[in-house]
Amino acid sequence: MFIMTLFVLLPAVCTTAAQAAIEDGWDTPAKPRGVVGEIDSAFVNMTNWILGFISTLAVLFIIYGGVQYMTSAGNDDQMQSGKRTLTYALLGLVVAGLAYAIVNVLVGTIIT
Numbered sequence: 001m002f003i004m005t006l007f008v009l010l011p012a013v014c015t016t017a018a019q020a021a022i023e024d025g026w027d028t029p030a031k032p033r034g035v036v037g038e039i040d041s042a043f044v045n046m047t048n049w050i051l052g053f054i055s056t057l058a059v060l061f062i063i064y065g066g067v068q069y070m071t072s073a074g075n076d077d078q079m080q081s082g083k084r085t086l087t088y089a090l091l092g093l094v095v096a097g098l099a100y101a102i103v104n105v106l107v108g109t110i111i112t
Helices: 002-024 035-070 076-111
Strands: none
Touching: 035 076
């Protein structure tokens, strides 16, 4: 049992120690710090905050559209309004997810 635990935990501990050493700057050249690093960090933080807000808003509209659809009680106008709200909220959530992915890919490849 001890040997099996050793084989499971030892790679995790070594990987964690190696990652900590890399983050501390061992065996890595110094990264230039300056305006570029601050701009990309600020851009990513701002974009993540905005996309988080948009995603939260989309989820709230999904809930609202679902409640509107469920409480329509056979009223076709209210049912269509609920469906439309759900459709646009889901579309907004998909667009926000794609925007998040595009921003992270672009920042990861172009800026850094």
